[in-house]
Amino acid sequence: MEFSSTIRVADLNDYIAPSQDCVVALNGKLKTVEMTEEVQLQPRVRASAAAAGAAPPGSLNAPAPGDPVKVSLHDCLACSGCITSAETVLLQQQSGDEFLAKLADPTLAVVVTVSPQSRAALAAYFGLSPAATLARLAGWLKGLGAAAVWDLTTARDLVLLEEAAEFVGRFRSGPGGSGNGAAGHLAASSSGRPAAAVAGAVEEAPGPLPMMASACPGWVCYAEKTHGAKVIPYMSTTRSPQGAMGGLVKSLVAAAWGVSPAALYHVTVMPCYDKKLEASRDELTTTSDEAAAVAAGSVAVAAAGAGGGSDMEVDGGEVAAAAQDGGVNGVSSSGRVAEVDCCLTTGEVLQLLQQRPPPGCSAQTLLADPSAPSVAPDPLLPPPPASLATSVSSSGLALAATAAGGVLLPPSEDRLYGLRDASSSGGYSDFVFRAAARELAGVELPAGPLPWRALRNADFQELTLEVPALGPGQVLRFARVYGFRNIQTLLRQVKMGRCAYQYVEVMACPSGCLNGGGQPKPRPGLGAGPQQLLEQVEAAYAHEDVAARWPTDNPAVALLYSRWLGGRPGSAAARRLLHTSYREREKTVNTAMVANW
């Protein structure tokens, strides 16, 4: 499988001796039962809808009567103590076939978000510019029945601003910051519900330094499972762009279209399989009520702007639950709805293209075919698709996505934007470094690539800046750490208290996201080996089509903050939607059970 090596070290198919328990069974409930040496076949336990079929066949001690043991897919993958391999279940649920099936479902509106790394890989594959690639991809997706196609950049802009604000907050709150700021960043409960879901969540104490980017799910899964509480406090709570986009889609877009979050089937196109894992996280789920609360916004602007003709009334702070129910689709037995329903890798999208070529295009050229339909990607809050227009109900929220509302919407973009000269894995370290230099030391760094210096190998880089304004000998020291072996080195330094960095961009894949496991492989016979293909994809990523734009200059970002995100990065509303939490994943009963040695 193509999960990054970071989460693959733990073997999901290991030989397990009898009486090894499923991770969930250990969450306090069943410890009183004596372990026996023999395998006991238990009747299949009820599991949540999301994990149907993943119930392990054996070695569960009998739960107390009436006490269903639930296994979430994510717990399953995070644990390695079971005989079943949950990978296959995950891959079936988030597959191209599932995507096609949902497109055919009349009760769902399928919406798609495309990551810039996937866009770059497809651009390199087809020999097109990124703008043309995205436009033709959108044309094809809309032709299949997708209701909206978005670029991920706006979500990433939001996330970068949050990450920078979070870093500056941490830096300022602790001198050097290597204290025990463990409080506040571990999830409050083990049920996995977002700790900040409740309106008015208290602002948590900032965590310790070094702050580590948490956008990479391979890294997050590994950290939660293998290092747990020793590492989780360092991880930034800011969501990944996928996580942020999921939150926006299921709250703002759902409300704009007057549907419940479950009626939207949100698909993302990502460069790796680990993102499927992220999509299945309990922490990245929502309910109709929570989504409605977000959409109501921190300012009762909706009430002021409701246009005529709309039968959606809104009251100051009151929120009416969205009336429409999405049915069973995507709603787990706990009532929570995934914010990203399905993540497809770039490779899987390519397979789908081959399976269902755009009309009029040959199977050899696909998107490269000049007759491939082409459509601009949508703005963040597009008008509801025709299929839903008739079912717009009195959901009580006047986001006034209808043009008649007269309220400013995030504008459509006439071209692609992104960060230039930043890492191709989101540009975290570059952006946060510049923001830190500006905020903490008043230094505005010149445009252009920052002078990163490779240390042990090309995937371990550091950047330093002397900041006399902060005190004598004060240095801003950031690192980019990619790949499992370098992550080991970083974690060693952190555990020994010898980490000299204040911020680390951690990515599981060597060479970063463009080299993710889900990207298309080199085409046989075409001569380009893996290294050359990577260079082509990098070139596509840095293509001049993508104009440089600072996240703060993105008008959609300004609008989103002013209307729904509390006015500034780090606000309570922003924390609710754009931040998440992590939790230690308990390993199974230790393998000392296996033998007496």
Next chain:
Amino acid sequence: MDPFTLEPIGALSGHDDRVWNVAWSPQGDMLASCSGDKTVRIWSRRQPRPSEQWYCSAILDQCHTRTIRSVAWSPTGRALATASFDATVAVWELSSGVWEQVAELEGHENEVKCVAWNPDGRLIATCGRDRSVWIWESMPGREFECVDVKQGHSQDVKAVTWHPSGELLVSAGYDDTIKLWTYDGDEWGCAQTLGGTGTGHESTVWDVCWDPVSRARLASCSDDLTLRLWESRAAPTSTPASAPAGAAAAGFVPSRPDLRCAVTLSGHHRRTVFSLDWAPTGLIATGDGDDSILAEEEASGLLTQPGGQWGCWARVAKAHGADVNCVRWNPAEPRLLASCSDDGLIRLWWLR
């Protein structure tokens, strides 16, 4: 009638559980042993030969929380690394006669099965049940950094050993294969895999060892009851041990290994062969699950049959009361052999 005899000259007791591994210090003056009792014992000699009197001069404990499976000396003779089922590797240093733990290497997902120090003392290789091989670099200030983590084996990796040149790392395991790893300046890569497709061992490979003289032949032992000797394809087909070391070494380049199985020694063992060690005398000692120790060697002299003529020249049945886990020749005295076993004892043998 065996031409050689392994004469028992002593038994070292003290461990409370099975002894998994023994290792001689590079100078041959100390023996380290590790055990299921979670300790390492250092054995020193009161007087030189002929009256062997070994005593336990140190016990390294309070470190690992589970069985210690393997122990390896640094080439300086003043540091040890221990690999444990608790998924960590500890590094110890000897200063002023006292052993002190100076580092702990974490990262393996589960039981670490073997540890090996490279010939210049700069790198440590470890392997374990999580099927990975890790390479660590020793940095100033008793610091260690992870150089690489190699996936490749499809099952538990039982043993790692370095080629004397330090350019080649060998790993072997439960997936019946032996993998050879080389460094390209940025990372380690698998340069060659021996076996696994019906051309090598047919079961778990437990131990591997280089010919210390020619440095061009690799010996491996396995659960399939055989020993195999691997040579460079460029070497002439029959290279008797008596031939100049250069002959076998001629074709072999450690950084570009191209080994093939030259000799398969079968019929000598009735149970899994757990350990082997190749002495400069040309003798390979093996320990097996039948509680026996054998010494095998290629016949020297006038007979030059194809593939040489390997035979078993000394056998000690019932060498121990249980499985023999490890056999090691003393590097300074090539006739002195140490063995350890599930019976909790370490035995010393002299080759006559």
